[in-house]
Amino acid sequence: MDKKQPATDNQHNKPMTKIIDLRSDTVTKPTPAMRRAMIEAEVGDDVFGEDPSVNALQQKVANLLGKEAALFVASGTMGNQLCIKTHTEPGTEVIIEAGAHPFNFEAGSSAALAGIQFYTIKGDRGVMEAAQIEEAIRPTTDHHFAPTRLICIENTHNRGGGKIYPLEKIIEIRKVADRHGIAMHLDGARLMNACVATGIKPIEYAQYFDSVSICLSKGLGAPVGSVIAGSAKFIDKAHWYRKMYGGGMRQAGILAAAGLYALEHHVDRLAEDHENAKILARGLSTIKGIRLDPDSVETNIVIFDVAETGKTSREVAGKLREHGVLFTFFGKSSMRGVTHLDVTRKDIEEAVEIVKKVLES
Ligand SMILES: *Cc1c(COP(=O)(O)O)cnc(C)c1O
Numbered sequence: 001m002d003k004k005q006p007a008t009d010n011q012h013n014k015p016m017t018k019i020i021d022l023r024s025d026t027v028t029k030p031t032p033a034m035r036r037a038m039i040e041a042e043v044g045d046d047v048f049g050e051d052p053s054v055n056a057l058q059q060k061v062a063n064l065l066g067k068e069a070a071l072f073v074a075s076g077t078m079g080n081q082l083c084i085k086t087h088t089e090p091g092t093e094v095i096i097e098a099g100a101h102p103f104n105f106e107a108g109s110s111a112a113l114a115g116i117q118f119y120t121i122k123g124d125r126g127v128m129e130a131a132q133i134e135e136a137i138r139p140t141t142d143h144h145f146a147p148t149r150l151i152c153i154e155n156t157h158n159r160g161g162g163k164i165y166p167l168e169k170i171i172e173i174r175k176v177a178d179r180h181g182i183a184m185h186l187d188g189a190r191l192m193n194a195c196v197a198t199g200i201k202p203i204e205y206a207q208y209f210d211s212v213s214i215c216l217s218k219g220l221g222a223p224v225g226s227v228i229a230g231s232a233k234f235i236d237k238a239h240w241y242r243k244m245y246g247g248g249m250r251q252a253g254i255l256a257a258a259g260l261y262a263l264e265h266h267v268d269r270l271a272e273d274h275e276n277a278k279i280l281a282r283g284l285s286t287i288k289g290i291r292l293d294p295d296s297v298e299t300n301i302v303i304f305d306v307a308e309t310g311k312t313s314r315e316v317a318g319k320l321r322e323h324g325v326l327f328t329f330f331g332k333s334s335m336r337g338v339t340h341l342d343v344t345r346k347d348i349e350e351a352v353e354i355v356k357k358v359l360e361s
Contacts, residue, residue, distance in 0.1 A: 020282075020351045021326045025273070026192075029231040034261045041257030045250050046072070047243070050106045052084050053253030061227040064263070066203035069235035070227050072256055074247050076189045077106045079213035079226040081113055082238045083244065084150065087183045087211065087232075090115025092123035093146040094116055094281055095136050097123040100158035101187055102152060111353070113245070116263060125166055125296075126157025130172035137180050154187040155205065156194045161336075164194045164303030167205065184208065191214040193299040196270040201279070210234065219270050219300055220262035221341040224255045227333050255348040265342065273300040276339040284337075284353030289359050300339045307333035309359055319358055325351045 021027050030038065044050035054072050062070040094110065096103050098120040102110055110116050119136050130255045138145035148252060151173060155165035177184050186209040188194075188202075195202050205219045208214045211230040216222035228238060242248060249255075253286045267273045267308060281294040289309035292302070306316045313329035328336045339348065 007090065017324065019324050019326060020347045020354075022337035022339065022341060022345065023326045023328045025219045025338045026217055028341045030258055031221070031225050031341075032083075033265070034221070035256050037257045037261040038254050040095060040197050041253045042252040043276075045254035046252045047248045047250060051251060051253040051256065053256040053260065057256040060260060060263060061214065062067075062229050064202050065206040065214075065229045067206065067212065067229035067235075068232040071235050071238055071242060072249075072252060072259070073226050073228060073242060074224065074249065076213060076215040076226045076246060077109065077244070078102070078247050079215075079228045079328065080106060080152075080185070080187055081109050082118060082211060082241050082247075083211040083228055083230075084110050084112040084152070085127045085241050086238045088114055088116045088236055088343040089099040089149070091117075091146055092149040093117055093138060094150045094152060095119045095120050095121065095128075095133055095148060095158070097121055097128050097158070099126055100152060100154050101158060101189065101327060104159070116149070123157075123160070125163040126154055126160025127163060127169060128153075128173070130169065130176050132361050133173055135177045135181075137176070138183065138203070140314075148180070148182055148187055150183050152185045152187060152227075155187070155211075156190045156209050156299050156301070157187070158301065161296060161303040162190070162193065162299035164197060164298050167200055168297070170205065170208050183210040188212050188297065189218055192267050193219055193274070196267065197274055198297050199256040211238075214339040216259040216262050219273060219340055220259075220266045222255070222258040222262040223259065225261070264358065269341070270300065272345075273341070274298075276300075276343065276345055277302050278341060279338055280348050280352065283349070284355060287352075287356050287359055292353075302337045302339075304335055304337075305333050306335055306359075316359070320355060323354050323358055324341045325354045 039052045046054045058070040137148045159161040213228045216225045277300045280296040285292040294306035313335045317329040
C-alpha cells in the first residue's frame with residue numbers, strides 16, 4: 001500500500017486506522033527477511049531442473065517428509081490435483097471427506113482434469129473412521145463399479161476448524177488401504193500446524209501416505225507455492241503432469257527461496273498462532289450471540305456460529321468489516337477466523353473488543 005495515501009473505508013471515505021485481517025492465513029505478506037532471501041536467491045531454469053533454490057527446497061521437503069522425491073508447485077490446488085491425477089485413471093473413484101478442500105474448493109478440477117469421481121464421507125469435523133472408509137471401497141469383482149484408487153485425508157482439516165487428524169486413526173485407515181491395495185494422499189496444506197500442536201514429526205504422519213502435499217503460503221507465510229512429495233517414480237510422473245497443467249515455472253527459485261526461508265524460520269512460531277487462536281476463541285465465546293466451544297480449537301482456525309445474533313453470517317461479517325475486522329463466512333450462520341504471522345496478540349485482543357462492541361450494541 002502507498003504510504004502517502006492512507007487506506008480509506010470505501011463506504012464512508014474516511015481513513016481506516018487499521019485492518020485486522022482474520023479471513024485466512026493466506027493473507028500474510030513476506031517479511032523483510034524473507035524478501036531479502038528472495039532477492040538473493042540463486043536461480044536457474046527449473047524446467048531444465050537447473051534452479052538450485054528449487055532443487056534445495058525439493059530436497060528439504062523430501063527429507064522432512066521421509067520421501068524419495070519432492071516437487072515444487074504453484075499452489076495447494078495444483079499439488080492436490082497432480083497427486084490425484086497421478087494416483088488415478090479417468091473413471092476411477094477417490095474416497096474423500098465431504099468437507100475436504102479438493103471436493104469443495106478446487107473448482108471441479110478433479111472431475112475436469114483427472115476425470116475421477118469422488119465418494120464422499122461425512123466425518124466428525126473432517127475425521128473419517130476406518131470402518132466408514134472400508135464400507136465405501138468398491139468391490140473389484142463387479143464392473144458396475146468405479147474402482148476405488150485413492151483415499152484423501154486432510155490434516156489439519158480446514159472446514160473441520162483446524163482439526164488435527166489423530167495419528168491412530170490414520171494408522172487404522174492405512175491398514176484398510178493396504179488390505180485393498182489403495183493409495184493414500186495427505187492434503188497437508190497445514191500439516192506443520194498439526195506437527196507443532198502435537199509434537200508429532202512430519203515424517204511420522206507422512207510415512208502412512210503415498211503422497212503428501214504441504215502449503216508454503218498458508219501459516220508458513222511464503223507468498224506462493226506448495227510442495228508435493230512421494231516416491232521417485234511417483235514424482236517423475238507428477239512432474240510430467242505439472243508441465244501438462246502449465247505449472248512448469250522457470251526461474252522459480254525466487255519463490256522457492258521464500259519457501260525455504262519459511263521452513264527454516266516460520267514453523268516453530270506457529271505455536272503463537274495457535275495460542276492466539278485460543279485467545280480469540282475464548283474471547284468470542286463470551287460474546288452474546290456467538291456460539292463457540294473454545295476447547296474445540298486445536299490449531300489456528302476458529303469457527304463459530306452467529307445464528308443467535310438474529311443476523312446472517314454475511315451481515316455480521318459486513319458489519320465487522322466496517323469496523324476494520326475481517327472474517328470469512330459460510331452457510332447462513334457460520335464464520336471463520338484464522339490467526340497468522342501478520343496478527344499479534346494485541347490485534348486479537350482488539351478484534352475481540354471490536355466484535356463485542358459491534359454485536360452487543
Ligand atoms: C488452502 C488449501 C489448499 C490449497 O489451496 P491453494 O489456494 O490452491 O493454495 C489445499 N487444501 C487445504 C486443506 C487448504 O486449506
